[in-house]
Amino acid sequence: MELEGVIEGKLSEVKNRGSLIERVVKVFLGFWALFVGLLFPLLILFILYYEARLAIEKFGVINFLKSTNWDPVAEDFGAATMVFGTFISTLLAILMAAPISIGIAIFITELAPKWFKPIISTAIELLAAIPSIIYGLWGFFILTPIMANKVEPWLQDKLGDVPIIGQLFSGIPTGVDVLTTSLVLSIMIIPFMSAVVRDSFEMVPSVMKESAYALGATQWEVVRKVVIPYTASGIAGGLILSTGRALGETMAVTFLAGNNPQIPKSLFDSFTTITVTLANQFTEADTDIYLSALYYLSMFLFLISLILLSVAKYLVLRLEKRWKV
Amino acid sequence: MKLKTYRKIVNWTMLSIASLMAVYGIFWLFWILGSLLINGFKYFGPELIYLDPTPAGVEGGGLRPAFVGHFIIATLATILGVPIGLMAGIYFSEYGQNSKFFRVLRNITDIMVSTPSIIMGAVVYAILVKPIGHFNGLSGAVALALLMVPVIAVTTDEMLKLVPQQMREAAYALGAYKWQMIKSVVIRAAKVGILTGVILGVARISGETAPLLFTAFNNAYLNLNLMKPMSSITVTVFNYVMGPYHYWHEQAWAASLILTLGVLVLSIVARLVLHGKITNPLAYMFRRIRKEA
Numbered sequence: 109m110e111l112e113g114v115i116e117g118k119l120s121e122v123k124n125r126g127s128l129i130e131r132v133v134k135v136f137l138g139f140w141a142l143f144v145g146l147l148f149p150l151l152i153l154f155i156l157y158y159e160a161r162l163a164i165e166k167f168g169v170i171n172f173l174k175s176t177n178w179d180p181v182a183e184d185f186g187a188a189t190m191v192f193g194t195f196i197s198t199l200l201a202i203l204m205a206a207p208i209s210i211g212i213a214i215f216i217t218e219l220a221p222k223w224f225k226p227i228i229s230t231a232i233e234l235l236a237a238i239p240s241i242i243y244g245l246w247g248f249f250i251l252t253p254i255m256a257n258k259v260e261p262w263l264q265d266k267l268g269d270v271p272i273i274g275q276l277f278s279g280i281p282t283g284v285d286v287l288t289t290s291l292v293l294s295i296m297i298i299p300f301m302s303a304v305v306r307d308s309f310e311m312v313p314s315v316m317k318e319s320a321y322a323l324g325a326t327q328w329e330v331v332r333k334v335v336i337p338y339t340a341s342g343i344a345g346g347l348i349l350s351t352g353r354a355l356g357e358t359m360a361v362t363f364l365a366g367n368n369p370q371i372p373k374s375l376f377d378s379f380t381t382i383t384v385t386l387a388n389q390f391t392e393a394d395t396d397i398y399l400s401a402l403y404y405l406s407m408f409l410f411l412i413s414l415i416l417l418s419v420a421k422y423l424v425l426r427l428e429k430r431w432k433v
Numbered sequence: 434m435k436l437k438t439y440r441k442i443v444n445w446t447m448l449s450i451a452s453l454m455a456v457y458g459i460f461w462l463f464w465i466l467g468s469l470l471i472n473g474f475k476y477f478g479p480e481l482i483y484l485d486p487t488p489a490g491v492e493g494g495g496l497r498p499a500f501v502g503h504f505i506i507a508t509l510a511t512i513l514g515v516p517i518g519l520m521a522g523i524y525f526s527e528y529g530q531n532s533k534f535f536r537v538l539r540n541i542t543d544i545m546v547s548t549p550s551i552i553m554g555a556v557v558y559a560i561l562v563k564p565i566g567h568f569n570g571l572s573g574a575v576a577l578a579l580l581m582v583p584v585i586a587v588t589t590d591e592m593l594k595l596v597p598q599q600m601r602e603a604a605y606a607l608g609a610y611k612w613q614m615i616k617s618v619v620i621r622a623a624k625v626g627i628l629t630g631v632i633l634g635v636a637r638i639s640g641e642t643a644p645l646l647f648t649a650f651n652n653a654y655l656n657l658n659l660m661k662p663m664s665s666i667t668v669t670v671f672n673y674v675m676g677p678y679h680y681w682h683e684q685a686w687a688a689s690l691i692l693t694l695g696v697l698v699l700s701i702v703a704r705l706v707l708h709g710k711i712t713n714p715l716a717y718m719f720r721r722i723r724k725e726a
Contacts, residue, residue, distance in 0.1 A: 126610045133612040134528060140517050141524035144586050145538025148579070149545060152552065155559045211454025219448060220455075230704075232458050234466075237700040239640025241667050242469060242693050245674055245685060250468050295461045302458070326444035349547065356549020358643040359667075363674065383551050383643070390555070390647045406555045410548065417544040425540070 149414070156407040162400035172404065178369045180389075185401035187382070187408065189369045194381040194409075196372065197361065198354040200290035201297060206347060208294070209301035214331055216302075217309040229306075236299035244363035247292045252364065255291075256283030260376055279376040284366040287375040292360050297350035304349055308342025308427055309335055342427040348420035352413045358383040382409045466693075473690025476683035481691075486653050492680045496688055498655045502663040503692075506573045506649055507639050509659070514578035514638075515631055518585025525586065526593035527615055539590065545583040551643035553580050558647050570656070570663030573649025577638040584637060588630025592623045629707040636699035640692065642667035666692045 157164075163172070167185060175186020212232060220228055260281030268277045312335050320330045336343070366378025367388050382405050393399040484495030521542070529535025553576045561572035596619050604614035620627070642665075650662040651672060666688050673685040 126613075130610050130612055133615075137520045137524035138528065140520040141529060141535060141538060141586075144517065144521040144545070144582055145525075145535070145542045148582070149541060152548075152556050155556050156552070159555075159559050208454045208457055211451040212458050214448075214451040215455040219452060228455055228459070231462055234697065234700070235458065235462050237636065237640075237697055238465060238693060239642070239667065239696055241640070241642045241670055242465070242689055245670060245689050246465050246468060248674060249472075249682070249686075250464075298458055298461075326440055328444040328447040329440070332447075352547050356547075356551065358549070358551045359671065362671075383549065386551050386555065387643060387646055390558070391650070403555060403559075406552055410552050413547070413549055414544065417547050421540055421544055 152410060153407075156403055156410055159403035160400055160407050162397055163404040166397065167401070167404075176369075176371060178385075180393075180395075180398050183395065183397050185397075185404075187405055189371055190380055190382045190385050190405060191408065192371050193365065193379040194355055194383070196379075197286060197289050197293060197365070197381060198351055200286065201293035201354045202347060202351055204290060204294035205297050205301055205350065209298050209305055209346070209350075210336075210343065212298070212302040213305035213309050216306050218327060218331060218335075232299050232302055235295065236303075239359075240296065240357060241359040243292055243296055243360040247288065247360060248363040251292065252283035252288060254283075255285075255288045256281050260285075260287065264376075275373070276375050279374045281376045282366075282378065284364060284378050285376045286365075286372050286379055289361055289364040289379075292364055293354050293357060296357060296360060297354050300353055301346045301350040304346030304424065305339070305343050308339040308346070308424075311342070311427065312338055339427065341423040345420045345422075345424035345427065348416050348423065352417040352420065355413050355416070356383060356409065358387050362387045382406070469686070469690055469693055472683075472686040473693075475686075477687040477690060481684060481687050485655060489676075490678060496664075496666070496669055496684060498652055498664040499666045499669040499688065500691075501655060501657070502570065502649070502652065503639075503665040503667070505657070505659075506570055506577060506645070506663060506665055507635065509571075509574035510577035510581060510638055511631075511635055513574060514581035514634070515585055517578075518582045518634070519589055519627070521582070521586040522589025523593065523615060523620075525590040527611070527619065539587075542583045542586050546587055548580075548583075549643075550580055550641055551646075553577075554644035554647050557644070562648060565660070568648065568650035568662040569660045570649050571659040573645045573663060573665065574659075576644035576648045577641060580641065580644060581634045581638050584634045585630055588633065589623075589627055592626030592630060593619055595626065596622045625706060629703045632699055632703040632706065636696050636703065639699065640667065640696045642671055646671070 163185065167175070172185070172187050173191060174188055175184075176188040177184050177186045178189060179185070212228075216225060216228055260277075260283065264277045264281060268274050316334055316338065317330050320334045325333065361381055362384045365380055365384050367380050367384050368378040369380050369385070370377070372379040386402055386406060386409075390399075390402055393402055480493075481495045482500055483497055484493075485497050487494035525535060525539045525542070529539060557572050557576040557579070561575060562568055565572075600618050600622060601614055604618045609617070645665050645668050649665055649668070651668050652662045652664040656663055670685045670688050670692070673681040673688075676682075
C-alpha cells in the first residue's frame with residue numbers, strides 16, 4: 109500500500125517536471141521566434157526612425173527626396189542624388205542580369221546533361237559565395253582600367269553619335285561610373301536570380317511539358333509556351349528578390365561609383381548611392397543633424413528593400429501554392 | 434515544310450543563346466577567381482599573417498591585427514548568433530507550423546535574410562557604439578550575429594521540415610513529451626542539415642564588410658580587448674585599396690585571397706557535410722566524379 113503511494117508520487121512528480129519543461133521550452137523558443145520574426149525588424153525600424161527624427165523634422169519627406177543638395181558644411185541635406193543613383197544602378201543591373209539568369213536557368217533545367225548539372229550549378233552558386241569586397245577590389249583594379257581604356261571608348265565611338273541614346277555615352281570614360289557599377293552588380297545578382305528562376309522551372313510538372321512535346325513542340329517552344337508562362341510569378345519574384353539584393357549592395361559599389369553626389373547624365377558619369385554615402389560618410393558625421401540625415405537615408409533603404417522583398421516573397425509563395433496541390 | 438525548318442532554326446538559336454548565357458556566368462567566375470589567385474599568390478608571404486603593419490608609407494609589415502581581429506569577431510558572432518537562430522528555427526518548424534501568426538513571422542524572417550547588411554551596422558552603431566562613446570569589437574560581433582540569426586533560423590526550419598512526420602509520431606507513441614521528441618528525434622535526425630546551415634551562415638558573415646565599417650572600425654595595432662576598436666580583414670582591405678601606397682594594394686590582394694579561400698572552403702565543406710562525407714572529402718569527391726563521368 110505504502111509502496112504504491114510512493115510510486116504514484118514519483119510518477120506524478122516526473123509528469124509534472126516533464127510538463128513544466130514542456131511549457132518552459134515552448135515559451136523560451138517561442139520568444140526567440142517572436143524576436144527574430146517580429147521584434148527584430150520592428151526594432152531596426154524604430155532605431156532608424158528614432159535616430160533619423162531630427163532630419164525628418166527638419167527636411168520633411170518630400171523635400172528630402174526632392175533636394176539634390178548634400179552639403180554637410182551648410183547642414184543642408186537632400187537625398188535625390190543618392191536615391192536616383194541607387195535606383196538607376198539597380199535597374200541597369202537587373203536589365204543586364206535578367207536575360208542571363210533566365211538563360212542559365214533554361215540551360216540547367218532543360219539542356220545540361222545530368223553529370224554537368226551539379227558542376228554548373230555549383231559554379232554559379234560560387235559567384236554568390238565570393239565576398240562583395242572582392243568584387244569591389246577586382247572591379248577597381250582589374251575591370252575599371254579595361255572599361256576606361258577599351259570598352260567605354262569603343263562604345264563611345266560606335267554609339268556616341270547616334271541621336272538620343274548618344275547622350276548616354278557622352279563624357280570622359282573613367283571606368284568609375286554607372287556602367288561599370290551596374291555591370292559588376294549584375295554579375296553579383298546573377299546567382300540569386302538564376303537560383304529562384306531555376307527552382308520555379310523545376311516546379312513545373314513534367315506531365316505539362318510532356319503533353320507539349322507530344323503535340324510536336326520543339327524544346328524552345330516548350331520553354332517559351334509552357335514553362336515560362338506557368339512560372340511567370342516565380343520569375344518576377346526572382347527579379348524583385350535580386351533587386352532587393354542589388355539595392356543594399358555596399359562594398360563593390362563603394363569602389364566603383366566614384367562617390368560623386370550628382371545625378372548622372374551619361375553612363376560614363378560618376379555618381380553615388382545610398383549605401384556608398386553611408387559607407388563613406390558615417391564615420392565622418394560630426395554633427396547631430398549630419399548623422400541624423402544618414403540615418404534617414406538608411407531608413408529609406410530599409411523600407412524600400414523591405415517592401416520589394418515582401419512583394420517578391422508574395423509572388424514566389426503564390427507560385428508554390430499553385431503547384432502544391 | 435518551311436515552317437518546320439523555321440521552328441527548328443528558332444529552337445536551335447534560342448537554345449544556343451541559353452548555353453552561351455551559362456558560359457557568360459562561368460566566364461566571370463573564372464576571371465574574378467583567376468585574377469584573385471594570380472595577384473594574391475604573387476604578393477602573399479607568411480609575414481602577412483604574423484607581422485604587424487608598418488607605419489603608413491613604410492614598406493613591409495603584415496596584417497596580424499586584421500587576421501586576429503577577424504577571427505575573434507567572427508567567432509563571437511557565431512557564438513551569439515547560432516543559438517538564437519537555432520531556437521527560432523526549431524520553434525517555426527515544430528510549434529509554429531499550425532499557427533498563421535508564426536507562419537507570417539517565418540516569412541518575415543525570410544525577408545530579413547536579404548536586408549542590406551549596412552543597415553545592421555547603422556542599427557548597432559546606435560545601440561552599442563554611441564552610448565559607449567567609441568568604436569568597439571563587441572559591436573562588430575553583434576552586428577554580424579544579428580545578420581546571421583535569420584539565416585540560421587530559416588535553414589534550421591527548412592532542415593527540420595525534412596524530417597518525416599512518422600518519426601515524430603513514433604516518439605509520441607512511446608509517450609515522449611514534445612521537448613523530448615525534439616531533442617532526441619528531430620534534432621538528431623536533422624543535425625547534419627543544421628550543421629550545414631550553420632557553416633553557410635558563418636561563411637556568409639565572414640565575408641561581410643559593411644556592418645563592420647562603423648562598429649568594429651579598424652585598428653593598426655593588435656587588440657584583444659572587445660571594448661576597443663578591432664581590425665578585420667575586410668575593413669583593412671577596404672582601407673588599403675582606397676589608400677595611396679602600392680604595397681598596401683599588394684597586401685590587400687593577398688589578404689583578399691586568404692579571405693576568399695576561407696569563405697569558399699567553408700561553402701564547400703558545408704556541401705560535403707550535407708552529403709555526410711566530411712570524414713573523407715577527397716575520396717568522396719573522387720567517387721562522385723567517377724560516378725558522374
